[in-house]
Amino acid sequence: MSQLGILSRQAARSTTANVNQRLWRRMLPYLLVLPTFAFIFTFTLFPTLNAIVQSTIQPGNARIPSRYVGLQNYADLFNPSSIIGGDFLRILGNTALYIGVTVPISIVLAFGLALLLNRKLQALGFFRFAFFYPVLMPMIGAGSIFAFIFADQIGLANTVLRSLGGVGIKWVGDANWTLVSIMLVAVWKQTGFFMIMYLAGLQNLPQDVYEAADLDGATIWQKIRFITLPLLQGTTLFVLTTGIASAFQLVDQLYALGEGQPNQRSNLLLYFVFQKYNEPRNLGYVNAITVVILAFLLIFTVVNFVVWERRTYYEN
């Protein structure tokens, strides 16, 4: 009897041990994922939802309470005659212009430089440093240097222009030139990153295709046009999305170069948010602009994904 009791007690102990172990094994994946998920939930997912909710609210003040206004904030943004709409639409246009100019130019330059670098070269290290160091510079530092290069009287750009017999340009301060100078900084900053991506792509290309093309007597341009570019489509798509995404995040350079002035003529989306984030009365608008930026990013990511999927589908 007593022996049986000991046995059943042992059995009971081992089943609890088993249950505990099984529970532990089932919980383990969640525990492993929890820290990452918790951080991302708190600082990416929740704030995204928060911005969406806040964007439907018109902030009140001491006398009027905040109230739900539906999509009114968005309607104001896209209405040129509202208090915010004029500025917002102009800045949206600036952002589009900025993307339309800087991204294609950077891509063409990067591709050209990568082609030139993808040969037997001496001093490869020097060239890589020269084109890639801007990537590792803080934007605010790059902006500061260029603020000086574009300075009216003593800046390098105007010194060179004047010594060539031209007249100096008021780079920062003249509405038309401020955006140009910001675009120049962007091209200088991102081309090196695009270039190393293309270079990596070029180095992975199959050589036999080129040998076959050589046998057929293809010219260099034909090879680039009909072999290299199509094979590097994936890289192009990647640098394109990176360029567009970073355009929506640009703040630091504007802080150093003109601050979007005069009259918002050189301003870009996120810097506009940055200028207004601590004005309580604009909170609804600021959140609505945040959501607009998020929507653009989402659209570009989805388009990228769809194009990518279709491309691999055709390839297979």
Next chain:
Amino acid sequence: MRTHHAAPRRALNTFGTLLLFAAALFWLIPLIWTVLVAFRPENEPIVTGNIFFGSRLTLENFEQVAMVTDWRAHYITTIIFVVGVLLVQLVTITLAAYAFARLKFWGKNLIFGLILIQLMIPAAVLIVPNFATISFLNLFDTRWALMLPYMGSAFGTFLMRQAFKQIPLELEDAARIDGCGWFGVLRHVYLPPSVPSLVAFGLVSVSTRWNEFLWPFIITQSNENRTLTVGLSRVLRTSEVGALYGQITAGVLIVILPLMILFMLFQRQFINSFVRSGLK
């Protein structure tokens, strides 16, 4: 046929190298210019004296800019920020990546998908709601506020998951038979061959954090919690009246020097890391 083509091809090659060299010099102008201006007397026109050294070489700009803000505090904060974030990231991404690469659990794809959303939403865009969260947590103007938003990384999790998936399952099984628990397996089977991925992630993380500006700028107030980039922005604003470019360029050099030296020493590793970060 080949000899017929050789001469123009060589000419084209030389032309290409010259073009490359010209472009490289053009790209280097801002850096060279910065160094030149930082070591010559303040606001001396470029035409005065020797083109490279001006009328004389001087450290005055560095002495002046040292008084504008507390660089020592900025350096300490930046290092704590960069290293602190990296250490936490390395732990969180490794744990999560192991679960996503090798464990089966309910809701795995959903959770992974939610985490990947971070890839397309850069932290900078969410400054407004994150500012609200940090204020709510009563963490405004603390080093925690600087670091918290960067501690979970979808990109790192994804990168490590890819690395772990390459490791043959048989190795894990063998280690299990030898009595390893999940931690032993992770430590002895998965981590050693994944070190290159960790290094790649680390270099990208360190260089982006070092250069971060917007978030540190809005979430801190006191000098001891501000990073180098924010210190630099202060130089930019205080000298605005007279535009003291000698001080600004000296400040830029103070901020970029560590990263530039590291880049010169480990050029290949840096570039490979960035390439790898692009091949998500």
